[in-house]
Amino acid sequence: MHRVAVAGVGVRNDGSPLASTTSAARSAISVAVASPMSGSIRAEWGSSVAQLGQLTSYSFLGMFAGRIIGGRLADRLGRRRVLVWASAVYSIASLLSALAPNLAVLGVLRVITGVGIQAVTGVLIVYVAEMFPGASRGRSQALMLGIGLLGVPLVASAARLIVPLSPESWRWVFVLGAIGIIPAVLARFLLPESVRWAAVNGRADEARATVERMEAQLPDPLPEIVETTAIHEYKKASDLFAPEIRKRTIVVTLTLIFGTLGVFGFTGWVPTLPVERGYSTVEALTITTIFSIGPPLGALFAMLLSDRFQRRTTSLVLTSTVAALMLVFAFTGSYWILVISGFAVTMLLQTNTAVVYAYLPEVFPTVLRGLGSGFANGISRLSGFGNAFLIAAIAAAAGFGGVFTLTAAFVLLCGLTVGLFGERTRGRRLEDIGEKVP
CATH class of the missing domain: 1.20.1250.20 (MFS general substrate transporter like domains)
Known part of the structure; x- marks a missing residue:
């Protein structure tokens, strides 16, 4: 408590x-x-x-x-x-x-x-x-x-x-x-x-x-209350782009857009790569089954990281690692390297998602927290819709190597955006992050 x-x-x-x-x-x-x-x-x-x-x-x-x-x-x-x-x-x-x-x-x-x-x-x-x-x-x-x-x-x-x-x-x-x-x-x-x-x-x-x-449920007394007053009040939806908040809105929206493009671009095309490489249907199904274990493990793994380090830094490290693993997955000729790298990607993508989801609502004032989080996430969903057409075009022009190189670039841009331009949020009260905007 x-x-x-x-x-x-x-x-x-x-x-x-x-x-x-x-x-x-x-x-x-x-x-x-x-x-x-x-x-x-x-x-x-x-x-x-x-x-x-x-x-x-x-x-x-x-x-x-x-x-x-x-x-x-x-x-x-x-x-x-x-x-x-x-x-x-x-x-x-x-x-x-x-x-x-x-x-x-x-x-x-x-x-x-x-x-x-x-x-x-x-x-x-x-x-x-x-x-x-x-x-x-x-x-x-x-x-x-x-x-x-x-x-x-x-x-x-x-x-x-x-x-x-x-x-x-x-x-x-x-x-x-x-x-x-x-x-x-x-x-x-x-x-x-x-x-x-x-x-x-x-x-x-x-x-x-x-x-x-x-x-009433606590056996021990609580620490002293420290009263603070929110400096800014925002009422209109357009206040998401008020001078004090504009940067935060843009940063989290771009972070989620790049993340969505990378995640859905990768997961949508993973099942087809093993078959394209000549693996049997049974082998391909085995690979995708192994990969399906990764997302829940990745999200739970984030429990060890999200509050221990700055979330923006954690995201940058995770996405850099994932981008490198995506390239290994795309170009390796070894079955086991393909399996291990692909599993690590699917796991760490969800680790990063959990970290970003923790970061997302922290940067907005209370009166705009729901709308700000919803706007950024909603726009990213629309980008995911258009991503299917982009990935299909890249696959036709540059093959699977081109597809996974593109998804690696998107994932890296996700981490760079929040890592370089995001706010410090770890361990800080929401009033000190979202309310006291500069």
Whole structure:
């Protein structure tokens, strides 16, 4: 437990990782179940591959909107309220997806599902940043991401068991996705509002009450309260580009854009390289299975790094290492070097993601933290959509060596952007980072 001072009101921040890890898992689960259903959907409705591709694109647009809308609403209405209602939205949309009569209706519902999921995920990053002590914010974000990623292979496996049972069994996978309504109801009654958000929005009594409930669980007295006052107040969305904040907005947005281009560029083309190199289908499947273990391990590995060193420096070191390993992966002729380097890349990419996710909400004032984080993440999602076309063009012109050289460059640019131009955040109170902008 740790005490902080928010907007002149002495409050302490703390929180339980239960809601956080559950929401992260639900977000990862939604992505994991999509692939095994595509064949059944195509068979039932006679859809073309292009139409299914459009369905994926619609979901991507929903994710973009969800990040920005969810962040803005969280700044206006509160973190907890958006978490609860966004969870309910995507759970209901997932349930209705199981009843969709055609691809068009399913497409609309998948957009709504994407909005809800990304609103939850984006606001959750902000909530964890505000409700955990500065000394453990990075570990908390890494734990959230790591447990969420552990759910991916489990639920993907369940989908692969359910879908083949009958031509319409794919609908039950969407029913499975609707279980998010359970933690939404629990969060409504058990999850406290962010004390930082409450304090800067005229709800100091609520913030104090939350702190007192937490203090009642402590056997030892808390340290003295140090009161501080936020210097700047921002109300409009355009304030993200106010002179004092503009640099931070640009830095985190570019960091996430380059990171998204590198991650999705690499992971999207990894399964095809072994086959192109002449390995058998069994060998290629073995390689991708080994790689699938890397992301959750990488996120959990970030727990050892994120709070121990400056996050901007950690990201630069990680991305430099990943970029070098990507080149080894692209050009090696050895099977085992390919496996080891590729596994290390998939693992360390998620380590860097956890570090960047911890960094992202720290640099914005409380009143703009949701919108700022959502804007940067939403724009990066759009860049990921266009990245597929860019990577395909590079593959046609320069082969896989060119593809992975490009992804290595993107990953390195991600680290250079935050490493050279980012703020120092490790161990600092959010009021000293986001509120006291120069």
